[in-house]
Amino acid sequence: MNTSRTDVLVIGAGPAGLAAARAARARGASVTMLDSSDQLGGQFWRHLPPERPSANERMLHHGWVKFRELSETVLSDDGCRVIRGAQVWAIEPDSTSAGAAHLAVHVVVGEPDGTGRRRLVLTPDAIVLATGAHDRTLPFPGWDLPGVFTGGAAQALAKGERLAVGQRVVVSGAGPFLLPVAASLANTGSDVVGVYEANRVPALVRGWLPKPWELAGAAGKGTELAGYLAGHLRHRIPYRLGRAVVAAHGTDRVEAVTIAAVTPDWAPIPGTKQRIEVDAVCVSHGFTPRLELAIAAGCELTAERFVQVDDSQHTNVHGVFAAGEITGIGGVDLALAEGQIAGHAAAGGLAADTEVRSAVRRRRTFRGFARRIEAAHGIRDGWPAMLTDDTIVCRCEEVSYGTLCRATDATGSRSLRALKLSTRAGLGICQGRICGRTIEALLADRVGDAGLTDGVSTDRRPIAAPIRLGELADPAHPDPASQHPVPLKGPK
Numbered sequence: 001m002n003t004s005r006t007d008v009l010v011i012g013a014g015p016a017g018l019a020a021a022r023a024a025r026a027r028g029a030s031v032t033m034l035d036s037s038d039q040l041g042g043q044f045w046r047h048l049p050p051e052r053p054s055a056n057e058r059m060l061h062h063g064w065v066k067f068r069e070l071s072e073t074v075l076s077d078d079g080c081r082v083i084r085g086a087q088v089w090a091i092e093p094d095s096t097s098a099g100a101a102h103l104a105v106h107v108v109v110g111e112p113d114g115t116g117r118r119r120l121v122l123t124p125d126a127i128v129l130a131t132g133a134h135d136r137t138l139p140f141p142g143w144d145l146p147g148v149f150t151g152g153a154a155q156a157l158a159k160g161e162r163l164a165v166g167q168r169v170v171v172s173g174a175g176p177f178l179l180p181v182a183a184s185l186a187n188t189g190s191d192v193v194g195v196y197e198a199n200r201v202p203a204l205v206r207g208w209l210p211k212p213w214e215l216a217g218a219a220g221k222g223t224e225l226a227g228y229l230a231g232h233l234r235h236r237i238p239y240r241l242g243r244a245v246v247a248a249h250g251t252d253r254v255e256a257v258t259i260a261a262v263t264p265d266w267a268p269i270p271g272t273k274q275r276i277e278v279d280a281v282c283v284s285h286g287f288t289p290r291l292e293l294a295i296a297a298g299c300e301l302t303a304e305r306f307v308q309v310d311d312s313q314h315t316n317v318h319g320v321f322a323a324g325e326i327t328g329i330g331g332v333d334l335a336l337a338e339g340q341i342a343g344h345a346a347a348g349g350l351a352a353d354t355e356v357r358s359a360v361r362r363r364r365t366f367r368g369f370a371r372r373i374e375a376a377h378g379i380r381d382g383w384p385a386m387l388t389d390d391t392i393v394c395r396c397e398e399v400s401y402g403t404l405c406r407a408t409d410a411t412g413s414r415s416l417r418a419l420k421l422s423t424r425a426g427l428g429i430c431q432g433r434i435c436g437r438t439i440e441a442l443l444a445d446r447v448g449d450a451g452l453t454d455g456v457s458t459d460r461r462p463i464a465a466p467i468r469l470g471e472l473a474d475p476a477h478p479d480p481a482s483q484h485p486v487p488l489k490g491p492k
């Protein structure tokens with residue numbers, strides 16, 4: 001065995017992770033790539049299950065050729081070990097680790113709900129975190145009814161199962177992601193009765209129009225947009241700006257929605273409400289990065305709450321790199337460019353090397369693209385005006401907006417931790433993945449200029465995924481492929 005080789009662990013096999021694994025291998029590192037999913041490709045290349053293949057699968061995806069090229073390269077390479085169904089549930093500092101990153105990465109491998117999952121502890125020299133994002137959905141009255149889906153869930157069902165979420169569907173929220181959601185719904189047979197983007201023309205102009213020549217490097221996005229617009233015209237899908245679904249109605253499931261015009265900061269405008277009969281609603285307000293592993297590894301975050309990286313995608317933690325949606329929401333092209341740079345650097349390369357020159361250029365272009373998306377489509381502050389006293393804001397623990405407000409007012413507390421403990425908001429099964437940022441925003445809104453006191457965030461989850469007590473009690477299995485001895489112990 002060549003013990004001088006860098007042992008690179010890539011966590012996440014989406015666009016960023018795949019690009020990182022290939023680049024690290026190109027520099028001669030020994031690579032292990034893990035993903036909790038049983039398929040490669042992440043959220044962007046979410047594809048049909050192997051038992052239900054389609055000869056025309058490439059028609060369902062953008063960039064399918066790129067996916068095939070990346071996945072076939074890593075899967076056919078003996079120096080790249082790919083472990084699917086591998087959930088990283090904790091990362092902890094380990095000064096005794098033989099891996100140069102001095103971190104222990106705790107993994108369970110097997111069916112998420114199955115028995116007999118295997119525990120592994122990996123101690124690599126370098127780690128590339130490429131854990132992606134969740135979709136973000138703001139609450140509104142009735143959003144907890146069956147038939148209300150996140151845009152991402154609707155996409156996953158359409159792309160991964162060829163299932164339409166309803167017959168008559170409304171798509172609402174903000175951002176370019178509304179377009180592929182509507183397209184997938186129409187392609188799976190739904191009648192999309194409208195797409196409602198909450199931001200207005202001036203915001204879109206301010207976000208997209210300045211310095212248009214900087215968009216030249218992202219010409220492929222123009223083609224993608226043109227494809228969606230052509231699909232909208234073909235399926236006669238109306239696209240309206242400055243409007244939002246402000247309520248969903250129904251008893252056992254959604255039967256109708258109320259659409260209203262909203263102000264530039266998203267507060268509903270009285271007298272503009274319109275009721276539309278539907279049997280499903282898809283809502284998306286952008287994405288929230290999956291930060292728990294980065295935080296556990298000790299990575300610093302930016303003011304906008306993404307992982308802080310330097311030109312080489314290196315975080316502040318020695319040997320830990322980050323790429324893709326956890327460093328900023330910029331789409332697949334940015335994830336691919338950052339992944340390539342991170343993998344190259346994790347294997348000992350530099351951002352100035354010729355091998356990554358084109359990736360560095362693409363990263364500059366698509367970071368600019370990401371800034372435009374945020375400026376044009378970002379969440380505005382007036383959305384809490386959509387909530388009523390009994391609107392559920394934490395679905396797992398069924399905590400209403402009224403309960404949250406009363407607890408804040410009664411205790412006078414400005415502590416997020418105290419509010420969570422007194423109301424249980426954000427403490428349910430999703431561990432704040434769906435509602436965490438909402439709860440934080442509502443508390444900040446309530447306490448106003450006084451500000452929150454405890455400096456905690458709902459992104460911190462030391463146990464990143466559920467693990468059974470029996471699995472915890474089991475010693476970790478030795479990792480035969482590792483170049484370093486594996487410590488047989490669990491996190492402290």
Ligand SMILES: Cc1cc2nc3c(=O)[nH]c(=O)nc-3n(C[C@H](O)[C@H](O)[C@H](O)COP(=O)(O)OP(=O)(O)OC[C@H]3O[C@@H](n4cnc5c(N)ncnc54)[C@H](O)[C@@H]3O)c2cc1C
Nearest residue numbers: 012014015016036042043044088131132152324325331332
């Ligand atoms: C639900 C959803 C649907 C989307 N659909 C579209 C679309 O249709 N069109 C479009 O242009 N963009 C879409 N996007 C955005 C697009 O997917 C991203 O821009 C792109 O995938 C980012 O790549 P990434 O590698 O950073 O992350 P991802 O593609 O999200 O990959 C991250 C990977 O990390 C794995 N992972 C995370 N945590 C762990 C852990 N603890 N242990 C093991 N594995 C872990 C995940 O399983 C995942 O496979 C979607 C995003 C989401 C969240």
